[in-house]
Amino acid sequence: MTAAVESRAATTVRERRRRTRRRNLRRHWQLYVLLILPVAYFVVFQYIPMANNVIAFKDYNVVAGIWGSPWAGFDHFERFFANPVAWDLIRNTLMLSLYGFLAGFPIPIILALALNEVRARFFKRTVQMVTYAPYFLSTVIVVSMLILIFSPRIGFMSDALGFFGMNSNLLADPDAFRSVYVWSDVWQTAGYSAIIYMAALAGVDPSLYEAARLDGASRLQKIWHVDLPGIAPTVVVVMVLSVGSVMAIGFEKAFLLQNPLNLSTSEIIATYTYKIGLLSADFSLATAVGLFNSVINLILLLAVNTVSKRVTGNGLW
Amino acid sequence: MTLTTATPSATEPKAKRRKPKRRRAAHVQDTRVDRIFMIGVYALLTTFLLIILIPLANIVASSFSSPAAVSGGRVFLWPVDFTLIGYEAVLANEAVLTGFANSVFYAVVGTLVSVTLTVMIAYPLSRTELVGRRVLIGGVLFTMLFSGGLIPTYMVVRALGLLDTRWAIILPAAIAAWQVLIAMTFFRSSIPGELYEAAQLDGASDLRFLWSIVLPLSKPLLAVIALMYGIGQWNSYFSALIYLRSEDLYPLQLVLRDILIVNNSGGTNIADQLAAQQMADLMKFSLIVVSTVPVLLVYPFVARHFTKGVMLGSVKG
Numbered sequence: 001m002t003a004a005v006e007s008r009a010a011t012t013v014r015e016r017r018r019r020t021r022r023r024n025l026r027r028h029w030q031l032y033v034l035l036i037l038p039v040a041y042f043v044v045f046q047y048i049p050m051a052n053n054v055i056a057f058k059d060y061n062v063v064a065g066i067w068g069s070p071w072a073g074f075d076h077f078e079r080f081f082a083n084p085v086a087w088d089l090i091r092n093t094l095m096l097s098l099y100g101f102l103a104g105f106p107i108p109i110i111l112a113l114a115l116n117e118v119r120a121r122f123f124k125r126t127v128q129m130v131t132y133a134p135y136f137l138s139t140v141i142v143v144s145m146l147i148l149i150f151s152p153r154i155g156f157m158s159d160a161l162g163f164f165g166m167n168s169n170l171l172a173d174p175d176a177f178r179s180v181y182v183w184s185d186v187w188q189t190a191g192y193s194a195i196i197y198m199a200a201l202a203g204v205d206p207s208l209y210e211a212a213r214l215d216g217a218s219r220l221q222k223i224w225h226v227d228l229p230g231i232a233p234t235v236v237v238v239m240v241l242s243v244g245s246v247m248a249i250g251f252e253k254a255f256l257l258q259n260p261l262n263l264s265t266s267e268i269i270a271t272y273t274y275k276i277g278l279l280s281a282d283f284s285l286a287t288a289v290g291l292f293n294s295v296i297n298l299i300l301l302l303a304v305n306t307v308s309k310r311v312t313g314n315g316l317w
Numbered sequence: 318m319t320l321t322t323a324t325p326s327a328t329e330p331k332a333k334r335r336k337p338k339r340r341r342a343a344h345v346q347d348t349r350v351d352r353i354f355m356i357g358v359y360a361l362l363t364t365f366l367l368i369i370l371i372p373l374a375n376i377v378a379s380s381f382s383s384p385a386a387v388s389g390g391r392v393f394l395w396p397v398d399f400t401l402i403g404y405e406a407v408l409a410n411e412a413v414l415t416g417f418a419n420s421v422f423y424a425v426v427g428t429l430v431s432v433t434l435t436v437m438i439a440y441p442l443s444r445t446e447l448v449g450r451r452v453l454i455g456g457v458l459f460t461m462l463f464s465g466g467l468i469p470t471y472m473v474v475r476a477l478g479l480l481d482t483r484w485a486i487i488l489p490a491a492i493a494a495w496q497v498l499i500a501m502t503f504f505r506s507s508i509p510g511e512l513y514e515a516a517q518l519d520g521a522s523d524l525r526f527l528w529s530i531v532l533p534l535s536k537p538l539l540a541v542i543a544l545m546y547g548i549g550q551w552n553s554y555f556s557a558l559i560y561l562r563s564e565d566l567y568p569l570q571l572v573l574r575d576i577l578i579v580n581n582s583g584g585t586n587i588a589d590q591l592a593a594q595q596m597a598d599l600m601k602f603s604l605i606v607v608s609t610v611p612v613l614l615v616y617p618f619v620a621r622h623f624t625k626g627v628m629l630g631s632v633k634g
Contacts, residue, residue: 028444028446028447030522030523031440031441031444031523032441034524034527035437035438037434037437038434038492041488041492042457042460042492044477045473045488046465047465048465048473049465049466049469049470050463050465050469051469052468052469053465114361114362117358118358123359123362126366127365127366130369130370133369133616136552136612137552137609138551138552138554138573138608139552140554140570140574140578141573141605144573144578144601144605145372145605147578148376148379148601149372149375154387154389154390154598155390156375159390187369190365191369218354219351220350251555252553256574256578270467273466273467277467278471283468286467286468287466287468287469290466290469291466294464294466297463301462
């Protein structure tokens with residue numbers, strides 16, 4: 001008896017909800033029309049490619065198409081790991097991004113903290129404008145600049161390196177590849193990455209500075225006890241993002257900096273995928289390698305985010 | 318400078334007003350340790366400034382020097398034997414001019430398409446009454462964590478018959494999830510709900526409200542995302558590298574890569590090899606400057622708005 005009443009109540013609730021939903025659709029149909037094209041974009045250029053990853057488990061051939069090609073299980077993954085190159089690629093990718101993280105993570109923070117101390121407005125403005133600028137240069141331009149500046153024949157940097165007794169042809173040196181890659185990245189992005197910390201510093205409660213001043217804190221103590229805790233949540237978010245993307249290091253710059261001489265350290269997963277996929281047309285193997293890379297990356301990001309939430313209470317979501 | 322309701326900028330004017338008072342206080346307070354500390358801060362920032370500026374100055378100075386001086390590695394921060402022949406050579410190079418025109422096309426059309434599509438998805442998603450809003454937002458955000466990968470995306474572009482067409486440059490990169498997030502956050506935090514209620518009482522439809530009220534109020538946002546898409550498109554070479562075959566469709570960055578990095582200066586049939594080599598060296602410097610000019614022209618706007626963009630993005634959605 002009561003069950004029947006309850007179920008009738010449930011149906012009316014559901015009925016009512018459906019009716020308001022229908023009314024909502026009728027009243028706001030224009031919003032849904034707006035969504036058609038962008039949703040189509042996401043389906044076609046984001047979600048269908050995700051589905052296409054299925055060819056990592058197939059022996060793809062153009063004639064049979066994606067769904068017609070025979071299944072291959074984990075053959076392509078096994079093929080990849082059976083190749084000794086695989087471990088070199090993974091090591092190169094990880095080393096490059098970890099080095100990039102270690103060098104690129106603290107410098108923008110130091111830059112922002114230093115800028116925050118400066119009271120001379122003109123100087124502060126100048127430093128900000130100049131340090132952002134390289135961010136807007138294209139990768140092609142930055143790599144070209146490196147090639148010219150480090151050219152043993154014409155570049156001023158190779159003269160400087162020679163003066164200090166170092167190898168003056170840095171770009172042909174496999175041991176120097178990571179440093180060139182990472183430090184030119186720092187050169188290009190430190191100013192831009194500092195913006196987010198500057199914003200966080202602007203949001204620190206002024207009464208904390210007041211209190212620190214009354215307590216007779218030195219500038220260094222003020223940075224340590226007020227500024228750093230103030231930007232800590234931002235630091236954590238940036239850290240999660242960068243640790244979570246260690247495997248996602250981009251194709252563009254490594255590919256441009258590559259030459260036959262430095263290949264032993266400059267070949268990373270992204271450039272390898274491009275070569276076997278588009279130059280050797282082994283679609284299945286390239287997709288398998290790419291998929292392996294993205295999955296590891298996703299797992300890393302989720303793991304880092306969980307740990308960070310546990311430990312610091314801050315995370316991405 | 319008019320993003321009045323976004324949280325970070327709201328704190329900004331306060332910070333500015335506070336400054337003079339704090340400066341005086343700091344002066345009274347500065348102990349000897351603090352003064353030494355400040356010298357350190359200024360020294361650090363000046364070093365930063367020089368590290369960024371010297372390579373840039375070297376490129377510009379070289380571009381105005383004579384071929385012999387450049388090839389001999391005699392230029393540092395000031396042009397040697399001032400001349401404009403480097404620029405004359407660049408402007409006489411047809412591949413560069415075609416590339417320049419193509420890049421302008423990709424940047425302008427690409428930005429128009431991208432901004433339109435981004436608004437079309439971000440605005441409906443900012444409206445809480447939208448049915449299925451959470452699912453759609455999740456769908457957009459997921460593409461930031463996991464992407465289809467190189468080959469699977471290439472297969473979609475190929476299946477659509479877009480290979481070697483201008484659309485291959487514009488469509489696959491049409492919407493960036495990050496920009497959708499920024500736009501959504503802006504619409505939600507900066508367009509007061511009362512405005513919508515008032516418009517509704519006046520009988521305005523959703524589209525009408527978006528067009529005549531929301532968009533005019535969102536000019537700073539539109540500027541930010543247009544600049545980000547525009548500069549991104551201007552600077553990218555990767556999609557052109559994988560999707561284009563015909564050289565007359567090449568964007569400037571790909572032409573630059575051929576000349577600057579692959580060392581393909583085009584058929585120079587000058588009898589004097591040395592002069593040709595010297596000219597090729599000089600041309601590279603001039604080319605870097607010429608291709609960066611458009612970015613430099615918008616840089617003053619960019620620097621201001623990008624700061625806001627980063628801050629908008631950093632407000633958690």
